[in-house]
Amino acid sequence: MMRIIELIVRFKEYVVLCVLVAMSFLLMTFGNAAKLRGFRIILISGVGLLQESLAWLPNPLTILSDNAALREANYRLSREVAQTRRAVAENERFRSLLQFRDSADYAVLPARVVGRIMDKSRYYLTLNVGVLDSVVAGMPILNDRGLVGFVFSSARHNAIVQTILDKDTRIAAKVERSRVNGIVSWEGGTALYLTNVSKTEDVKEGDVVVTSDYSSRYPADIIIGRVVEKKDEPTTLFWRLRIEPAVHFPSVEYVFVGLQPPDEERLMVEDLLEKRLKKGDGNRENSTRARDAIREANRLNREASKEAIKEAERQAVRDSIKNARERQNAPKDSTEEN
Amino acid sequence: MNNPVLRYIAYAVAALLLAVATVVLVPFIAIDGIVPDVMLIWAIWVALNEGQMIGMIAGFGAGLLFDAVSADVIGSNALAKVIAVFVAGYFYLETREREMTGSLRFPMIVALCSALHNVIYYFFYLRPTEIHFLQFFLRYGTLTAVYTTVLSLIPMLSISRQKE
Numbered sequence: 001m002m003r004i005i006e007l008i009v010r011f012k013e014y015v016v017l018c019v020l021v022a023m024s025f026l027l028m029t030f031g032n033a034a035k036l037r038g039f040r041i042i043l044i045s046g047v048g049l050l051q052e053s054l055a056w057l058p059n060p061l062t063i064l065s066d067n068a069a070l071r072e073a074n075y076r077l078s079r080e081v082a083q084t085r086r087a088v089a090e091n092e093r094f095r096s097l098l099q100f101r102d103s104a105d106y107a108v109l110p111a112r113v114v115g116r117i118m119d120k121s122r123y124y125l126t127l128n129v130g131v132l133d134s135v136v137a138g139m140p141i142l143n144d145r146g147l148v149g150f151v152f153s154s155a156r157h158n159a160i161v162q163t164i165l166d167k168d169t170r171i172a173a174k175v176e177r178s179r180v181n182g183i184v185s186w187e188g189g190t191a192l193y194l195t196n197v198s199k200t201e202d203v204k205e206g207d208v209v210v211t212s213d214y215s216s217r218y219p220a221d222i223i224i225g226r227v228v229e230k231k232d233e234p235t236t237l238f239w240r241l242r243i244e245p246a247v248h249f250p251s252v253e254y255v256f257v258g259l260q261p262p263d264e265e266r267l268m269v270e271d272l273l274e275k276r277l278k279k280g281d282g283n284r285e286n287s288t289r290a291r292d293a294i295r296e297a298n299r300l301n302r303e304a305s306k307e308a309i310k311e312a313e314r315q316a317v318r319d320s321i322k323n324a325r326e327r328q329n330a331p332k333d334s335t336e337e338n
Numbered sequence: 339m340n341n342p343v344l345r346y347i348a349y350a351v352a353a354l355l356l357a358v359a360t361v362v363l364v365p366f367i368a369i370d371g372i373v374p375d376v377m378l379i380w381a382i383w384v385a386l387n388e389g390q391m392i393g394m395i396a397g398f399g400a401g402l403l404f405d406a407v408s409a410d411v412i413g414s415n416a417l418a419k420v421i422a423v424f425v426a427g428y429f430y431l432e433t434r435e436r437e438m439t440g441s442l443r444f445p446m447i448v449a450l451c452s453a454l455h456n457v458i459y460y461f462f463y464l465r466p467t468e469i470h471f472l473q474f475f476l477r478y479g480t481l482t483a484v485y486t487t488v489l490s491l492i493p494m495l496s497i498s499r500q501k502e
Contacts, residue, residue, distance in 0.1 A: 013427065016391050017424050028412065040412070057366065
């Protein structure tokens, strides 16, 4: 026994080491006991309180990294806010588009603007719909705000839209309030003009201008814009009425195609008349042919033979389309090349 | 302080204060998440002044205290510190304590013991995980040892000045 005690005293450091190591292992194994856990909770709570009381102290070594992290977070949050704003705006736009589609009394096809072609005197849009979606040349294009233009040409999957901001724009229109008729045309920039409105007619600034029932290309009562300026030019008998388009063209992203092709016959006759007025006697051969076709259709109508009327109408349409194609051959070719 | 009881009480109070400082103030001097082991410096100091056995008990107590306040596995720091201080105890020279703590030998002993401490501590710390031990030790163990060594220069310089 004495020898054992002697040995322990002699190697007391090693004995203490062994005891402490064994105690450490025991604590590591059973340290999670309920009693110890309670003690630790008290200790950690105390430390937490201390840390909280010193939380106001700035840590100079982490200020720079904190700053960088905060800047990064700020940038990320700013981007998220911008994205959210965009999403809200898009949501509102879609809602108004849906409302418009539901309220339209004619079939419409939604389409997305996938491209824009602009030059000094033209403003074209490219849509993601085409012939395969039953979109053909001449169909009106509109959105929830108003009139956009018409389908200028159509390919299998895409269509080109000629907007109303075009030098060739001539739209039969009327002032919504007073039902005064006129013709909307474009003279450059983003403004349109309502012409042929006599100074005796009732037109005010702020009046809404819509498409007229006389329009051969567009459905009636589609908003074109609002009168923003009424000028009295002493040299003419007409008002000079500047219209701000209802559609904001640079931001147009979604539109509707009115799935009703224009009345080809009517278009052709009007075109011929316009040509004739411009060129005097104009293309006599074409106008004679068209006139004959219409006369034939009227004659058959008088005979009250439905079958004959249909056939004559078909013939008239065929003739008129043929004429129109002949007339449009040159510009169509150039469009296809584009 | 010639009275050993008073000396031990002073050591205990210092240990308590250092334990609190470790969890409350040391994070303020952390560099990229690396913090010095103040409690180990203190335990080695005790070992070099009081001998291996007292040092081991101090190391064990310091380790337990640290485990308790740092929400670590109880016993892991105690084990690492006991073994590290046991090694430090071999450098104890009776009657020449100040020579050891007031010279560059002190930070060297701290560096050696700190490295050993971190090997043992991270071995148990990483055992339940799939983290690669060597990689983790080289990243945190060595840097912690270096930072602890640098901090141990403060008591060394203090004693060195007192000697002069």
